[in-house]
Amino acid sequence: MSVREKLHIGMSLAPTWLSGDAWRRSDSEIEQVYSSDYALDIAKRSEAAKLDFVFRPDSLFLNVEALENGPGFGSLDPTIQLASIARETSRIGLLTTVSTTFLPPYVVARQLQSLNWISSGRVGWNIVTALDGNENFGLAEMPSAQERYERAAEFTEIVRRLWESYPAEALKLDRPDGRYADSSLIRPIDHDGAHLRVKGPLNLPAFGNARIPLIQAGASPDGRNFASSVADAIFASAPDMEAALELRQDLRLRAEGHGRKADDIRLMPGLSLYLEQSREEAVSLFNETHTRMNSARKFASIMAMTGLDLRDWPTQRRVTAEDLPPLPEKLRSRTHAELLRRLILREELTVADLLTRPEVIGSAHWQIVGTVEDAVAEITKWQSAGAIDGFIAVPGGSVASMRLVLDEVVPRLAEAGLFRTDYSGNTFMDHLEE
Ligand SMILES: Cc1cc2nc3c(=O)[nH]c(=O)nc-3n(C[C@H](O)[C@H](O)[C@H](O)COP(=O)(O)O)c2cc1C
Numbered sequence: 001m002s003v004r005e006k007l008h009i010g011m012s013l014a015p016t017w018l019s020g021d022a023w024r025r026s027d028s029e030i031e032q033v034y035s036s037d038y039a040l041d042i043a044k045r046s047e048a049a050k051l052d053f054v055f056r057p058d059s060l061f062l063n064v065e066a067l068e069n070g071p072g073f074g075s076l077d078p079t080i081q082l083a084s085i086a087r088e089t090s091r092i093g094l095l096t097t098v099s100t101t102f103l104p105p106y107v108v109a110r111q112l113q114s115l116n117w118i119s120s121g122r123v124g125w126n127i128v129t130a131l132d133g134n135e136n137f138g139l140a141e142m143p144s145a146q147e148r149y150e151r152a153a154e155f156t157e158i159v160r161r162l163w164e165s166y167p168a169e170a171l172k173l174d175r176p177d178g179r180y181a182d183s184s185l186i187r188p189i190d191h192d193g194a195h196l197r198v199k200g201p202l203n204l205p206a207f208g209n210a211r212i213p214l215i216q217a218g219a220s221p222d223g224r225n226f227a228s229s230v231a232d233a234i235f236a237s238a239p240d241m242e243a244a245l246e247l248r249q250d251l252r253l254r255a256e257g258h259g260r261k262a263d264d265i266r267l268m269p270g271l272s273l274y275l276e277q278s279r280e281e282a283v284s285l286f287n288e289t290h291t292r293m294n295s296a297r298k299f300a301s302i303m304a305m306t307g308l309d310l311r312d313w314p315t316q317r318r319v320t321a322e323d324l325p326p327l328p329e330k331l332r333s334r335t336h337a338e339l340l341r342r343l344i345l346r347e348e349l350t351v352a353d354l355l356t357r358p359e360v361i362g363s364a365h366w367q368i369v370g371t372v373e374d375a376v377a378e379i380t381k382w383q384s385a386g387a388i389d390g391f392i393a394v395p396g397g398s399v400a401s402m403r404l405v406l407d408e409v410v411p412r413l414a415e416a417g418l419f420r421t422d423y424s425g426n427t428f429m430d431h432l433e434e
Pocket residue numbers: 056057058059060097099127128129130131132145217218219220221222223224235236237270332333334335336
């Protein structure tokens with residue numbers, strides 16, 4: 001398997017290190033979490049560590065049930081938040097999340113190109129088809145995954161063509177000749193498709209000629225096919241190295257099938273890191289963070305993803321392949337449902353053990369609970385096996401754990417030659433193409 005010599009690293013600005021009970025710690029600064037300064041501080045630290053980008057996942061819905069214990073997906077609008085960061089940073093990429101299911105593509109193309117101007121070429125788009133929020137947009141039901149991906153492909157094509165519809169070269173600003181722009185270079189897109197109709201052109205020129213990176217989240221067969229056809233990277237859940245190897249190999253083959261180079265698509269799994277000075281302390285940090293997450297919520301989540309009702313099972317009974325009913329027809333995310341199924345098939349865990357695994361709550365990210373050395377060793381292992389092109393850090397447990405990622409893990413990866421020691425380019429695409 002081909003190996004990516006230098007990793008690409010992104011840092012989540014969703015404060016995952018405050019999730020579970022971690023926000024209750026005295027040093028969490030939870031009161032600041034909706035302020036611009038909070039995320040700005042992390043973005044500056046991430047830029048000092050020379051990361052490729054900071055990243056804001058997003059959702060357009062409030063989970064009121066979860067709100068008593070945590071933010072329930074509440075957050076600032078990601079593109080506006082990143083605009084405030086753009087003015088105070090100069091090199092780091094700014095990856096925002098915008099759903100293709102709910103918003104009109106003209107507005108999305110304009111907002112992203114606006115942020116691209118404000119940041120001098122540092123915007124990236126995390127394309128999601130979304131999991132919730134349909135009722136906030138007049139849709140009684142969430143469209144099926146197939147329909148969402150069809151629309152996503154059409155939507156993405158429109159946004160790309162809108163960005164090209166007013167190219168940077170068209171802007172002349174020629175004072176002596178009094179010529180503002182060369183209108184012969186403007187190309188309306190006249191799109192009339194299955195889901196969307198957009199005439200164009202965009203009312204904003206492109207910033208320079210660097211392409212805006214596209215990142216995709218979602219890894220069902222439809223998701224993989226879509227990602228490998230257009231995306232520069234995929235943000236994926238890969239709980240173990242075999243899952244990452246399979247996904248990376250598959251995406252590379254699919255990219256070639258779409259006439260692209262295998263290296264054009266980069267696998268960047270989410271990486272959850274609970275770091276402490278010793279392994280024992282790290283395990284305690286993990287346990288303290290998650291003790292209050294109640295079993296009722298986990299049982300409901302297992303039921304929704306597999307159709308299996310474990311509420312009355314003895315906690316020491318093993319869950320095996322025979323226990324699994326066929327996949328439910330209505331699934332929020334096929335990726336997460338498949339990952340939970342895969343865990344049950346591979347490990348045949350007891351109910352008690354199953355409840356401790358991240359796959360159960362639909363965040364089946366790669367997870368490291370240990371020391372800085374453990375993290376560096378594990379990341380190096382995945383990199384040298386050709387399982388990843390990089391990762392998106394979603395640190396957990398505490399602010400200190402998040403800081404260890406930026407202040408210690410990343411510099412050690414750079415010392416080992418696995419990550420850049422300085423930026424060589426200015427745009428987000430420059431960093432990805434390095
Ligand atoms: C790692 C990962 C991260 C995701 N992040 C978001 C997000 O920030 N916002 C969102 O609305 N959907 C998010 N999604 C949902 C996907 O966009 C997609 O709707 C969902 O996974 C269903 O597609 P699938 O069947 O291909 O998995 C994410 C999915 C994955 C796997």
